[in-house]
Amino acid sequence: MSHESFPTDGPAVVTCGLPYANGDLHIGHLRGYTAADALNRSLQTIGQQTAYVCGSDMHGTPIAVGAAQQGISPEEFAMPFHEQYKETFPKFNVEFDNYGHTHDETNTEITREFVEDLEEAGYVYEDEILVAWDPEQDQPLPDRYVEGTCPYCGEQARGDECDEGCGRHLEPGEIEDPVSTLTGNPAEYREREHKYFAVSELADYLSGFLDRLEGTSNAQNQPREWIEEGLQDWCITRDMDWGIDYPDVSAADGAAEASGTESRPDDDLVLYVWVDAPIEYVSSTKQYSERVGADEYDWEEVWGRDGSNGGEIVHVIGRDIIQHHTIFWPAMLHATDHAEPRAVCATGFVTIDGKGLSTSRNRAVWADEYLDEGFHPDLLRYYLTTMGGFQQDLDFTWERFQERVNGELVGTVGNFIYRSMLFAARNFGGTPDAAVSDAVQERIDAAAEQFEEAVQDYDVRGAGDAAVELAQFCNEYIQQHEPWQLDDGSDEQAQVIRDCLQVAVAVAVLLEPTCPGKAETVWAQLDVDADVHAAESDAVHAEPGAFEEPDELFEKIEDDRVDELDAALEEKIAEAAAENADDDDDDGDADDDTMDASDIEPLADGRIDFDTFESLDIRVGRIESAEGIEGADKLSRLEVDIGAETRQIVAGLKQLHDMDEIEGKKVIVLANLEKAELFGTESNGMVLAAGDEADLLTTHEDSEPGTKVR
Ligand SMILES: [Zn+2]
Numbered sequence: 072m073s074h075e076s077f078p079t080d081g082p083a084v085v086t087c088g089l090p091y092a093n094g095d096l097h098i099g100h101l102r103g104y105t106a107a108d109a110l111n112r113s114l115q116t117i118g119q120q121t122a123y124v125c126g127s128d129m130h131g132t133p134i135a136v137g138a139a140q141q142g143i144s145p146e147e148f149a150m151p152f153h154e155q156y157k158e159t160f161p162k163f164n165v166e167f168d169n170y171g172h173t174h175d176e177t178n179t180e181i182t183r184e185f186v187e188d189l190e191e192a193g194y195v196y197e198d199e200i201l202v203a204w205d206p207e208q209d210q211p212l213p214d215r216y217v218e219g220t221c222p223y224c225g226e227q228a229r230g231d232e233c234d235e236g237c238g239r240h241l242e243p244g245e246i247e248d249p250v251s252t253l254t255g256n257p258a259e260y261r262e263r264e265h266k267y268f269a270v271s272e273l274a275d276y277l278s279g280f281l282d283r284l285e286g287t288s289n290a291q292n293q294p295r296e297w298i299e300e301g302l303q304d305w306c307i308t309r310d311m312d313w314g315i316d317y318p319d320v321s322a323a324d325g326a327a328e329a330s331g332t333e334s335r336p337d338d339d340l341v342l343y344v345w346v347d348a349p350i351e352y353v354s355s356t357k358q359y360s361e362r363v364g365a366d367e368y369d370w371e372e373v374w375g376r377d378g379s380n381g382g383e384i385v386h387v388i389g390r391d392i393i394q395h396h397t398i399f400w401p402a403m404l405h406a407t408d409h410a411e412p413r414a415v416c417a418t419g420f421v422t423i424d425g426k427g428l429s430t431s432r433n434r435a436v437w438a439d440e441y442l443d444e445g446f447h448p449d450l451l452r453y454y455l456t457t458m459g460g461f462q463q464d465l466d467f468t469w470e471r472f473q474e475r476v477n478g479e480l481v482g483t484v485g486n487f488i489y490r491s492m493l494f495a496a497r498n499f500g501g502t503p504d505a506a507v508s509d510a511v512q513e514r515i516d517a518a519a520e521q522f523e524e525a526v527q528d529y530d531v532r533g534a535g536d537a538a539v540e541l542a543q544f545c546n547e548y549i550q551q552h553e554p555w556q557l558d559d560g561s562d563e564q565a566q567v568i569r570d571c572l573q574v575a576v577a578v579a580v581l582l583e584p585t586c587p588g589k590a591e592t593v594w595a596q597l598d599v600d601a602d603v604h605a606a607e608s609d610a611v612h613a614e615p616g617a618f619e620e621p622d623e624l625f626e627k628i629e630d631d632r633v634d635e636l637d638a639a640l641e642e643k644i645a646e647a648a649a650e651n652a653d654d655d656d657d658d659g660d661a662d663d664d665t666m667d668a669s670d671i672e673p674l675a676d677g678r679i680d681f682d683t684f685e686s687l688d689i690r691v692g693r694i695e696s697a698e699g700i701e702g703a704d705k706l707s708r709l710e711v712d713i714g715a716e717t718r719q720i721v722a723g724l725k726q727l728h729d730m731d732e733i734e735g736k737k738v739i740v741l742a743n744l745e746k747a748e749l750f751g752t753e754s755n756g757m758v759l760a761a762g763d764e765a766d767l768l769t770t771h772e773d774s775e776p777g778t779k780v781r
């Protein structure tokens with residue numbers, strides 16, 4: 072089944088992954104929210120009815136842990152962040168039609184309905200499982216209360232997800248060598264009764280769903296591999312106080328009252344945060360619908376609660392939560408007779424100066440910091456939405472920011488608008504009395520078409536390109552027709568200027584999704600008598616009016632400004648490193664690069680015999696090629712020449728080494744390690760490396776690939 076192209080008869084909803092209410096917003100967050108905002112605006116431009124909804128994620132263990140550390144309630148801890156997000160998004164022209172939070176009444180109620188429907192449809196069962204337990208505190212350790220080793224890739228993993236390794240969701244009890252984050256003690260496992268959602272029964276449905284799913288290819292390909300590997304059922308309850316209580320299902324259908332037995336809710340169980348988090352998309356849509364009236368926008372129609380196939384549901388997320396949005400969430404929607412998502416667009420990560428963004432190391436550009444610098448929000452929006460496609464990782468540097476602003480926004484877009492408006496104001500008092508030429512009309516129509524095609528593909532960058540390329544055309548048009556050579560006020564000059572002004576009107580329409588504030592300014596300056604935010608594609612033909620000399624639309628960023636910004640960024644990273652080092656002295660847990668005796672792992676107790684050592688086939692190898700594995704944070708795929716053959720080996724080197732630089736390097740390979748599949752890629756051997764930074768072992772003379780190490 073292929074989907075009807077946009078605009079459809081029914082309404083659409085665009086959502087963005089919920090910000091987790093436990094820290095300040097930075098440029099990494101803003102990428103997703105600005106991209107989703109631009110996508111929503113673009114869909115509206117091509118005539119699609121949409122709502123853009125989101126909300127803060129208030130539940131889960133990181134908030135509970137943060138609150139406990141500060142001695143306040145989780146709600147007191149999370150609510151100020153929620154309020155802060157609500158205030159910050161509009162400052163970046165990210166305009167949600169509704170912004171709620173997962174702890175509000177609407178979401179609590181709808182979440183309970185979802186779970187009751189899941190129970191009723193027979194998808195929930197109880198199971199005794201082993202959960203991590205802190206023996207000293209005598210309490211269960213759900214999710215972030217426990218750390219250990221990922222059973223799939225061997226990386227260090229936190230609670231419910233392998234966030235630094237293979238990215239997999241981890242079920243309770245799966246993590247190996249569990250350690251309590253409360254006390255640092257090794258955790259025990261104890262038996263507890265929990266509720267399970269039988270996701271595995273929906274594997275066939277999910278395969279079909281992925282075939283229909285639009286959006287980015289990473290959101291379709293990764294889940295296919297997970298399904299092939301076999302889906303696990305999903306534990307949907309946690310031993311915690313903070314969250315939405317597991318509903319009293321037996322009372323809900325009246326059976327308990329009728330039979331006279333008193334039913335009690337499982338009041339020590341709350342729902343896993345990933346149950347109620349995506350339901351906020353539904354709840355937030357409902358809140359919007361209730362505010363504007365169901366006649367204008369009907370949430371039940373969008374989510375298929377009216378028994379229909381539903382509207383167009385478009386999710387924009389970070390690629391670290393693909394599994395939740397392409398397996399668990401559609402499974403929940405399907406099992407409860409809701410509509411399924413039409414598209415999932417998963418963005419890559421943001422790096423700063425080529426290195427991973429790190430909040431603890433302050434390698435970040437914070438939302439407030441950017442605004443305090445006095446830059447217009449649209450400049451950052453433009454950078455984040457057009458620097459790379461959705462799926463690509465995106466590197467931020469102040470230098471490249473300057474390049475894009477000065478080159479495309481100042482040089483291409485701002486330049487022709489300013490020049491043609493200046494001519495128009497001086498010589499014609501505004502728009503000259505002339506018709507737009509056919510050639511320019513056609514070029515504008517072509518740009519609108521290019522824009523629309525990009526939007527059909529969820530290609531926000533392509534939509535922005537359509538606007539900038541049209542502006543580029545107009546710069547060349549001015550150069551060719553040289554209005555300054557023509558007689559002031561002549562018909563010929565009037566024609567050229569009239570054409571340019573129409574292009575300015577059109578550029579504003581097509582640039583509105585990425586630069587809404589600036590688009591508004593252009594239309595105001597041109598005296599177009601309409602709202603550019605409500606403008607659809609045909610508004611590229613809207614008439615400009617009378618106006619005076621304009622102000623420049625964009626301001627050039629000077630080199631010394633960039634030097635200052637770079638220096639400030641470097642300084643704060645250095646400060647954070649120094650602070651982290653101080654902390655280490657205090658509590659002895661190392662987070663920097665130096666090592667003291669307490670950091671060295673104790674020597675192994677047992678001894679092995681010589682035959683065991685001889686059974687290890689260790690060889691000298693040479694890395695022939697290296698590339699990061701798409702979708703994985705750390706993993707890279709290597710081709711390693713080990714003399715007799717060239718092996719494909721997966722190694723956790725992506726963030727620690729420059730892939731180009733390690734090509735040609737000699738390494739040491741354990742050749743007879745059993746084969747493994749990591750992130751869908753076969754790994755045939757292991758490249759040996761020392762420590763957390765993966766310091767690669769090598770030889771120091773000229774041993775050739777294939778030489779045995781003994
Ligand atoms: Zn893993």
